[in-house]
Every structure is written in structure tokens, then in C-alpha cells.
Amino acid sequence: MATMNPYLNFNGNCAEAFEYYKSVLGGEFTGPGMMRMKDAPPSPDMPMDPKDADLVMHVALPVGNNVLMGSDCPPAYGPVNQGNASFVSLTTADEAESRRIFDGLAAGGKVSMPLGPTFWSPLFGMCTDKFGIQWMVGMEHKPQ
Numbered sequence: 001m002a003t004m005n006p007y008l009n010f011n012g013n014c015a016e017a018f019e020y021y022k023s024v025l026g027g028e029f030t031g032p033g034m035m036r037m038k039d040a041p042p043s044p045d046m047p048m049d050p051k052d053a054d055l056v057m058h059v060a061l062p063v064g065n066n067v068l069m070g071s072d073c074p075p076a077y078g079p080v081n082q083g084n085a086s087f088v089s090l091t092t093a094d095e096a097e098s099r100r101i102f103d104g105l106a107a108g109g110k111v112s113m114p115l116g117p118t119f120w121s122p123l124f125g126m127c128t129d130k131f132g133i134q135w136m137v138g139m140e141h142k143p144q
Contacts, residue, residue, distance in 0.1 A: 008070040014056035024104035082132035089136040
């Protein structure tokens with residue numbers, strides 16, 4: 001079975017965003033850690049502008065059984081436009097974890113649906129973080 005993991009692109013602030021996500025979600029970056037554009041071997045097919053050397057080429061942060069991945073989009077490729085067509089959805093185990101994660105992701109961003117009970121979840125909320133990424137946080141429903 002294939003696995004599916006969200007991959008987020010940023011306009012030069014991927015490192016800041018992923019350090020923040022690591023502080024909210026916990027864990028450590030996998031593999032070689034946060035790889036920068038300057039870490040890639042030179043390629044005539046993809047020349048690198050020296051001012052892009054410190055942009056993030058790839059980063060991966062395990063979250064439960066999944067991995068949140070990301071990179072910066074070099075300016076030559078055009079800007080990243082954050083839209084409303086996608087969310088990163090997190091399912092939490094309990095109320096304390098739900099509140100900690102939701103409050104952390106919402107800090108400095110915008111809450112579109114406050115964390116609260118719904119007919120499908122004991123706690124569910126939606127927010128856009130300070131980096132423009134949309135999140136859904138829902139607590140696992142445990143049948144009585």
C-alpha cells in the first residue's frame with residue numbers, strides 16, 4: 001500500500017515554518033535533516049542562483065505514522081500562492097493534545113473555526129497558521 005504525506009512549498013521561509021511545526025508537533029527531522037539548495041550536487045539541468053543557496057531543498061518531520069514534508073520554491077520558479085483548496089488534517093488522541101496543537105498552530109495566524117465539539121468529533125477546529133498553511137485539528141471519536 002502506498003503512503004501519502006503532505007508536501008508544503010514556501011516562498012523562502014520553509015526553515016522558519018518547519019522549526020515552528022517541530023516546536024508545536026514535536027519530533028525531529030528525518031534523514032540528513034534540513035537540506036539546503038547548496039547541499040545538492042551541481043547540475044547543468046538545474047543551475048542554482050547563488051542567492052538561493054540557503055533555501056530549503058527538502059525537510060521531513062514525522063508526525064505519528066505520517067511525514068510532513070516541505071521545501072522552498074526558488075524565486076525563478078515563480079511565487080508560491082497559498083490558497084484555500086487544501087488543508088493539513090491532524091487527528092489527535094485526547095483533549096489536551098488537541099488544544100496544545102490547535103493553539104500552537106493558530107498562534108499568530110487566523111482561526112476560521114474555533115476548536116469545539118461537533119457531531120463528528122469531540123473537538124474539531126480549523127485555522128490558517130502564520131505561514132498561510134491551513135490546518136484542521138480533530139480529536140479521534142471513540143464510540144461509547
